[in-house]
Amino acid sequence: MSLPEFKFVRPQSLSEAVAILQQHSPAADPLAPRRPPEERGGIEIIAGGTDLIPSMRQRLFEPEFVLDIRAIRELRGIREVPGGDLELGALTTLTEIERSAIIRQRYPVLAEAARTVASPVIRNMATIGGNICLDTRCVWYNQSLQWRKSCGFCIKKDGDLCHVAPGGQKCWAAFSADTPPALLCLEAEIEIAGPAGPRRLPLSELYTGEGDARMNLRRNEILARIILPRRTANWRGAYRKLRIRGSIDYPLAGVAVAIENNGHIQQANIAITGVNPAPVLVKRAGGLLAGKALSESLAAEAADLAARTAKPLTTSALTPEYRREIVRVFTRRALMEAGG
Amino acid sequence: MKKQLISIRVNGRTHEIAIAPSQLLLECLRQDLGLTGSKRACEDSSCGACTVLIGGTPMLSCATLAMSVALDDDGHGPEITTVEGIAEHGSLAAIQKAYGDWGGAQCGFCTPGFMCTVSALLDHNSDPSEAEVRDALSSNLCRCTGYMQMYQAVRAAIEAERKGRAAAGTGTH
Amino acid sequence: MAKNGSNGDFSVIGKPVAFVDAAGKTTGSGKYTDDLTMPGMLVGKILHSPLPHARIKRLDVSGAEQLEGVVAVVVGKDAPNKYGILPVGHDETALAVDKVRYIGDNVACVCAVDESTAERALELIDVEYEPLPAYFDPEESMKAERDLIHEQRPHNIEKDYHHVFGDPDAGFAASDVIHEARYIANEVTHAAMEPHSTLAAFEIDPQSGEPGRLTVWSSTQVPYYLQHKLSLVLEMPMSQIRVIKPLVGGGFGGKSEVIPLEIIAAVAARKAKAPVKITYTREEVFWAHRGRPRTIIDLKVGAKRDGSLQAVSARVVQDGGAYCSYGVVTILYSGALLGAIYDIPNVRYDGYRVLTNKPACGAMRGHGTVNVRFAFESAFDEIASKLALDPAEIRRRNLLKPPAITVNGLRVQSYGLPECIDRVIEGSGWGARKGKLQAQGSVRRGMGLGCSHYVSGAANSIIRSDMPHSTVNIKIDRDGGVVVYTGASDIGQGSDTMVAQVAAEVLGCTLRRVKVIAADTDLTPIDIGSYSSRVTFMNGNATLRAAEDVKKQIVSAAARKLGCPPEDVVMRGDLVFRRGASLVEPGREQSAAEILEAKDAPRGGPVSSNAPTVSGKVEGQILRGSLQQKRKEEGRRDQLTFEEAVVAAIDFHGALSGTGSYAPPQEARGGAFKGSGVGPSPAYSYCAQVAEVSVDEDTGEVAVHKIWAAHDCGRALNPVSVEGQVIGSVWMGLGQALQEEMVWKDGLLINPGMLGYCSPSAAESPEIECYIVESVDPEGPFGAKECSEGSLAATIPAISNAIYDACGIRLRESPFTPERVLAALRERDQQKKLNLTEGVSPTAPERFREHGGATWFAGKGPARHELDPARTGRVSDVTGD
Known part of the structure; x- marks a missing residue:
């Protein structure tokens, strides 16, 4: 399949990029959240290209414009800022x-999660910003136009029905990126550039939990940088990923944990991916773990919380109950490794 | 869609070509430049048969827009190396010779991608560990070899480079 | 690598050599079909059916025809003649004529100036379908009374066979232990890296001024079958059709028959009056399929207390998809090869090849044997454990004693299985390690053994006739260049190299002298193609005979020069000499030319560009010609160079060419029962493997650490290539064992891409240690047999048996995905059942709900006919017995 036709723009600065987005956002409602995939038209941002281009081939996106942000220097680089936080430009590749x-020293769980993404060549291209904004995935969605036509399309794109949860009006496509659960555990924040200047919010507030309108990112905004706070530096962590192949695959389930531990757990976070429409922090896990010494039984208790948070459906290979069970096993193992 | 004139630098030469903005680098290499070594095999950017070096780093030409690697008005832009640019002065590079000698290539369709991936690995690390080789090879799918003979080929190429001769594997079987 | 060198006294064979086409592959200069272009070439794109079974009520292509850039739109009635790879299975047309039979069936083809125009045009084609009830499960499909997939096939049964050899009932009665179980192997596909591609072009006939001859470049394993089927569909004589096979990026059986695009491209080129190239998208490759069918095997095995097998009975049902393809052969192979590896006196086989509304299954590496081998070798282990016998020991107690004729009439002359078993048992440290590997936490380790065998080509060709299966021509010119014309299709397995090696060995010349022209129907004589692992045996024998033919002529001329009887003439190391008179030291054969040049070049120097001119030229060739002329006048000689001998032969005979052909001998063609045409082979390969695995009992994840694989290939003509084939087969078996599976929803393939169909990456691929066993077959070329397929079938049971050794669970359904493993572990421990049915349609028969969602994925699938049983939830359960 060839790509659909589009116009190509390649701004040199963030402000120029935002201006282009503003100019091409629907005048009626420029503040509306991006609800990808857009109807035909609109503007799509490309960074690494490893998510958008295969999707455009499948006609999941048919934008009027493609905005290449790779020439924007201010979106690159890893730097320590006064106060000790670490800033990652959105264009930082997963290889970097x-x-x-x-990062390996202060935020090892992020390096570990990045290392599991797809394959080394894809990580040379794929960016942290793109991984955060990765489109949700589903076997009923990530298919060619011809294929989707065969089953009457789906609610996420061109149709009005969810094959995974028939009858419902919600899209359950699974969020399938590896680094966001690590970032959630590290309590990362993000900076978003828009016409009114930058705004900053916890990463956890970016996601909506909807499979289709997955992010609170407006049509005229760009994810600019990721901030790793000083307070979670040096937390021990681990990431566990369920995949069929040892390379290339998206996660069928993933668990990240990060712990501040000095004999007893001071603080801890657990986040999961690949099983829900968003990467999610496991609620109450921090409370359960804090102040206790890590043990197999404590880890098992936390694993129960994680498994209950997981809502896998038939969006992906392997059956939902198995993937939920794996969230449990991986949570226990990740905790024991990070705390060991 | 009206085509646009761009310049790209491939295997040490600059080419001026007219392309649609939606043209992939892979299509541009194969159709406009006649460099058919890079292959289209999967279409979901998973298999690595289209791997080329962009600024010395292996990347998928099927997930790269040609416009994104075009030279700017000052002639600045990334150097692209395809499998056709791996051979040295008209002879096989050590890795190419070794893949032939050790059965690293059977049907050969994935081989151009592997040539780019492995030569980038060896450019950056002249003595990679077994795990590093395995990790690098995990970017590209092969359906014939089971990858085993590729490890021998990579070892042989490293050895040949070390000995400073172009012919790997000769007399070592 | 020394362990795998050949022992014979040979110059060229038995030594590892790089493929003759290796440089084209590593530099990217080698051309595959999709790399070819022609002036004025159009791009063809195919419209596929969105429904699994439907009548085409209306097909309106006018919208597409009117799009700027579209040159022609082809539909079924443009070429309605039926074809199929088997004479009994002519059930395909280029494009659907009245109905579509699977999602992905071919409806129309647009030819346009570029890909995106053609794709846009497809959207403008208007098709109205009337859905028909569709069948997705072979055991349901077999009950169909109406709305048959092909009207000429009652109950949607393509073919059923019922064979009885010996007295199975008596055999079971005499057995002390009987094991019975159902095994299921889910559907897998070839996933060759190169998507199919075909370029078709007509030339204008100078006499008539009308389009005349057709040339087709195609990614095919079978150029001659393609030529034949094109002739049927286009109603053109075969002589007017030329098929050329460029480099092919892997086949594994997926290109071993005529694939729809090959016919469509030719029909399209005729209608568009321009060259047309069609290259499949990866999704279309999955629809074209022809892979290994989902197979349900009800197996019963009986043995005496000492482990000796008494009887085997199998009921095998294959989910064949919507067209016959190779199906009749597949179901026959499953029966013929089921028991023939061991000495089994009594066999009953009931095989059913059933049509369903899914892409057609066909031949895939290890054709017909793989799934039944999984069942049998697993069952054999279960018998062994009931009898408390070591799995290796029970196999050793049931070996054939060659030369032998199996109970179903297969002639076995060379049988390296005993040595294969010995090699892997020894290499893996089986005796000391099996059953004693240490667990680490929840991870348990185990080892398992599996054996397999395969044909070296079918003794009876698809189209029954007495014609040779392979013919090879050789031409040698005065320059000493040897050109071999072979119809063998190199698809990456290295047949061009094999042919060159065999010719060079016979002619005693260097490999560099030999040029192979292959797989071009205008130039090369008939070879029936690259499938059933027939090429080394059959084309190798034809090459050997062609080379002997030409050698005879050289020898007779050389004998006169050397003044000795022809039988004393030796051709070796690029020299021709009297026996016992070689001036060449062993190991220095390659340097014959240098010796000659040093001895005879004018002014004592080697031939170089500074040498004196002859006829105003300095090329060595002409210079050498003058040297040869000089020597001709010298009279009797002790030795000649290869070139001198060639010149002498040409002077004497007038021309130097040879031909050779091969047809399997009558004794190798099997018994007289119905269906006996499939299974017989002139020789069989044998394999044994040990797999070492670990199973994570918390997650069900299986890791294969190492596989020791021994393969009896007769003589290894090119050890590095044999190892590559064996390792590749084992590795492909590993994929089927653990992670490859086609997942369906009502005929809609859920994972039609390389991302969803998980063929193994380097990351999880284990070390495979290959042992070549050389049983040296009396009829193979230099004793060579099959090496490219047989090993695949042993891997799956070796892994399943190793999983049993590790944790005591028997997996009877492949692939052994972590969820199936975990479910079995829970069952072993009588823990809460792992529910694998959430993903399964509630309308699926119970047995599918038990086995997980591979066939009946939940969700709303394609539109269905109102009477469709799967739609109404009225699917009944059948046990299958």
């Missing part, structure tokens, strides 16, 4: 993250 000495 897995190789960065400072």
Whole structure:
């Protein structure tokens, strides 16, 4: 399949990029959240291209414009800011993250999660910003136009029905990126550039939990940088990923944990991916773990919480109950490894 | 869609070509430049048969827009190396010779991608560990070899480079 | 690598050599079909059916025809003649004529100036379908009374066979232990890296001024069958059709018959009056399929207390998809090869090849044997454990004693299975390690053994006739260049290299002298193609005979020069000499030319560009010609160079060419029962493997650490290539064992891409240690047999048996995905059942709900006919017995 036709723009600065987005956002409602996939038309941002281009081939996106942000220098680089936080430009590639000495030292769970994404060549292209904004995935959605036509399309794109939960009006496509659960555990914040200047919010507030309108990102905004707070630096962590192949695959389930531990757990976070329409922090896990010494039984208790948070459906290979069970096993193992 | 004139630099030469903005680098290499070594095999950017080096880094030409690697008005832009640019002065590079000698290529369709991936690995690390080789090879799918003979080929190429001769594997079987 | 060198006294064969086409592959200069272009070439794109079974009520292509850039739109009635790879299975047309039979069936083809125009035009084609009830499960499909997939096939049964050899009932009665179980192997596909591609072009006939001859470049394993089927569909004589096979990026059986695009491209080129190239998208490759069918095997095995097998009975049902393809052969192979690896006196086989509304299954590496081998070798282990016998020991107690004729009439002359078993048992440290590997936490380790065998080509060709299966021509010119014309299709397995090696060995010349022209129907004589692992045996024998033919002529001329009887003439190391008179030291054969040049070049120097001119030229060739002329006048000689001998032969005979052909001998063609045409082969390969695995009992994840694989290939003509084939087969078996599976929803393939169909990456691929066993077959070329397929079938049971050794669970359904493993572990421990049915349609028969969602994925699928049983939830359960 060839790509649909589009116009190509390649701004050199963030402000120029935002201006282009503003100019091409529907005049009626420029503040409306991006609800990808858009109807035909609109503007799509491309960074690494590893998510958008295969999707455009399948006609999941048929934008009027493609905005290439790779020439924007201010979106690159890893730097420590006064106060000790670490800022990652949205264009930082996953290879740069897995190789960065400072990330490996201070935020090892992020480096570990980055290392599991797809394959080394894809990580040379794929960016942290793109991984955060990765489109949700579903076997009924990530298919060619011809294929989707065969089953009357789906609610996420061109149709009005969810094959995964028939009868419902909600899209359950699974969020399938590896680094966001690690970032959630590290309590990362993000900076979004828009016409009114930058705004900053916890990463956890970016996601809506909807499979289709997955992010609170407006049509005229760009994810600019990720901020790793000083307070979670040096937390021990681990990421576990369920995949069929040892390379290339998206996660069928993933669990990240990060712990501040000095004999007893001071603080801890657990986040899961690949099983819900968003990456989610496991509620009450921090409360359960804090102040206790890590043990197999405590880990098992936390694993129960994680498994209950997981809502896998038939969006992906392997059956839902198995994937939920794996969230449990992986949570227990990740905790024991991070706390060991 | 009206085509646009761009310049791209491939295997040490600059080419001026007219392309649609939606043209992929892979299509541009195969159709406009006649460099058919890079292959289209999967269409979901998973298999690595289209791998080329962009600025020395292996990337998928099927997930790269040609416009994104075009030279700017000052002639600045990334150097692209395809499998056709791996051979040295008209002879096989050590890795190419070794893949032939050790059965690293059977049907050969995935081989151009592997050539790019492995030569980038060896450019950056002249003595990779077994795990590093395995990790690099995990970017590209092969359906014939089971990858085993590729490890021998990579070892042989490293050895040949070390000995400073172009012919890997000769007399070592 | 020394362990896998050949022992014979040979110059060229038995030594590892790089493929003759290796440089084209590693530099990217080698051309595959999709790399070819022609002036004025159009791009063809195919419209596929969105429904599994439907009548085409209306097909309106006018919208597409009117789009700027569209040159022609082809539909079924443009070429309605039926074809199929088997003479009994002519059930396909280029494009659907009245109805579509699977999602992905071919409806129309647009030819346009570029890909995106053609794709846009497809959207403008208007088709009205009337859905028909569709069948997705073979055991349901077999009950169909109406709305048959093909009207000429009652109950949607393509073919059923019922064979009885010996007295199975008596055999079971005499057995001390009987094991009975159902095994299921889910559907897998070839997933060759190169998507199918075909370029078709007509030339104008100078006499008539009308389009005349057709040339087709195609990614095919079978150029001659393609030529034949094109002739049927286009109603053109075969002589007017030329099929050329460029480099092919892997086949594994997926290109071993005529694939729809090959016919469509030719029909399209005729209608568009321009060259047309069609290259499948990866999704279309999955629809074209022809892979290994989902197979349900009800197996019963009986043995005496000492482990000796008494009887085997199998009921095999294959989910064949919507067209016959190779199906009749597949179901026959499953029966013929089921028991023939061991000495089994009594066999009953009931095989059913059933049509369903899914892409057609066909031949895939290990054709017909793989799934039944999984069942049998697993069952054999279960018998062994009931009898408390070591799995290796029970196999050793049931070996054939060659030369032998199996109970179903297969002639076995060379049988390296005993040595294969010995090699892997020894190599893996089986005795000391099996059953004693340490667990680490929840991870348990185990080892398992599996054996397999395969044909070296079918003794009876698809189209029954007495014609040779392979013919090879060789031409040698005065320059000493040897050109071999072979119809063998190199698809990456290295047949061009094999042919060159065999010719060079016979002619005693260097490999560099030999050029192979292959797989071009205008140039090369008939070879029936690359499938059933027939090429080394059959085309190798034809090459050997062609080379012997030409050698005879050289020898007779050389004998006169050397003044000795022809039988004393030796051709070796690029020299021709009297026996016992070689001036060449062993190991220095390659340097014959240098010796000659040093001895005879004018002014003592080697031939170089500084040498004196002859006829105003400095090329070595002409210079050498003058040297040869000089020597001709010298009279009797002790030795000649290869070129001198060639010149002498041409001077004497007038021309130097040879031909050779091969047809399997009558004794190898099997018994007289119905269906006996499939299974017999002139020789069989044998394999044994040990797999070492670990199973994570918390997650059900299986990791294969190492596989020791021994393969009896007769003689290894090119050890590095044999190892590559064996390792590749084992590795492909590993994929089927653990992670490859086609997942369906009402005939809609859920995972039609490389991302969803998980063929193994380097990350999880284990070390495979290959042992070549050389049983040296009396009829193979230099004793060679099959090496490219047989090993695949042993891997799956070796892994399942290793999983049993690790944790005591028997997996009877492949692939052994982590969820199936975990479910079995829970059952072993009588823990809460793992529900694998959430993903399964509630309308699916119970047995599918038990087995997970592979066939009846939940969700709303394509539109269905109101009487469709799967739609109404009225699917009944059948046990299948």
